[in-house]
Amino acid sequence: MIYFLCFILFSIGLYSILTKRNLIKIIIGISIVDYAINLFFILVGYRMNGRSPILEKGEEIERIVDPLPQAVVLTSIVIGLAVTALLVAIAIRIYEKYGTFDINEIKELKG
Amino acid sequence: MINNRDSQGMSVIVKTITRLTIGLILLYGVYILLHGHITPGGGFAGGVIIALSFIHIMLAFGKNVALEKLNQTWSKIFESTGALLFITIAFLGFFGGVFFNNFLDKGEHFELFSAGTILLSNIAIFLKVGAGLFLLFVALVLFKIGGRK
């Protein structure tokens, strides 16, 4: 069930990407999709009543949450930030060229 | 000496609070970075926090003050240094036989100087992420719309 909520979050972002005309809204949709996928990875690796994967002195190694998805998502978050920044840079450049963020108007101006 | 009455930047309240807290934010970033192998944190988090501290200066005092502290040329040099340092550590792993081998002494557990190359790799990743994100933000700030002709 909790996986399905995660997929609903994903589909909201997908809807934003597919239907919105404003470039900033599309970037927001991409960010939401990014969050949903990161959350899904961590949910898959969770162990019920587990401990965080940081060992402490004199504690036994048992019931530790899977560290592998966390390591993968850690890189993914930073890449998501860089991708967002690149998209924003491209959007600003488009605004400078056409004077609008609306993709339909951009199409008309070009055609 | 930073002139608080400079017309650039935000009001005097924001400037004063920034003056008092910015050093501690930087210190916290370095702490997160250096203890990445014992406590939560590491190169990514520390790099982003340190980049945010310089962005904080830029938002509060205007771009001239922040670029005096760390200008674009130095950011580019730091970013390239981070990438180069990381790949150098990877190649030094050939001393142990394979790429990315942890060739240094592991040290005693839970100490600051332990875990071999992980601390060095953290510093390399920090240079890469921190300088890169600051450079990105500077590029976004300095870009002004020229207007259509």
Place this chain on the structure above:
Amino acid sequence: MLELYIVLILMIIGAIIAVETKSILSSIVALGKVGLGLTIAFLILKAPDLAIVQLVVEILTLIILIRATLGRDVKYTKENQNWGVKFLSIILIIIFLIFSYNVLQSLPEFGNPILKVADYYIENGMKETGAANLVTSVILDFRAFDTLGEATVLFTAILGALAVLRKNGIKDKDTKENKGVQGD
């Protein structure tokens, strides 16, 4: 796990607000709410590393997005009048959700991972790398190639953004064109 459900439902509400609000600035703030909800979800799921990184990255994303919209004449978006596109998208998303629901039945139950790779990392990570933080030991020792690839992607993205935003080349091109026009 009730708190996780609450956080996820709040995140979904925030995402709907972020997508459907007309004011761009409110939409960006709602996106920030989704990101902070994700931070709390990471804390509940026992991933403090990710919570720290997500918190600071969220703040930086917000600053960058506000920088992109401030000062430009895009305070409010126009509503999309093309109902066909909306209808098709909703049908596509419903089909996607039905398929995903069927696929999710085959996943292991929540809270009981069946991945066996991580057992080696948990048992031997401390002995082989000497790092108490197992996530760090995975990203910088066992799977350092991932981090190398990540560094490459980050470098390329920053290089791309700098190339897109550069000023000098465009100025040169303008002056050359002007010279050309004058020469003609």
Place this chain on the structure above:
Amino acid sequence: MRSKIVLFIVALVVWLGFTWPPDLSHLLVGILVAIFVAYMTGDMFITRPHHLIHPLRYFWLFVYIPVFIWECFKANLDVVYRVIHPDVPINPGIVKVKTKLKSDTGITFLANSITLTPGTLSVDVDQDNGYLYIHWIHVFNEDVEGATKDIVRRFEYILERIFE
């Protein structure tokens, strides 16, 4: 330069607090980190370091905390009364007040104290003439002197002894 030394000491103390209990490696790394922090941001930390030596200022700072908490408590009761009352007797508006404080830190502390007190909110600062613009939930006095007497005087008396 003095400001950098002050920041160095503060940073070292905070670092030792982070890494308690201290050992040799943490101390050495802490000194290096504190030098780095002081070098990067030390020039903007404090503008008047010689004021840190006076012990009387610390005494007044100690006195200020209960005074502020008491004022905050009274203002809370006032706001609660306005919220619960069936007529909701509010009369919001922005007033201009004058302050005698001149230094940056003093004005910042005054403005933040006013903001933290429920019912009043500092909106803008005019540092050159010493004016603050304050949004008030119920405007008792519209003129500058009356508003100053109601809002600023209760904090200014002690803040002047701490920061001026």
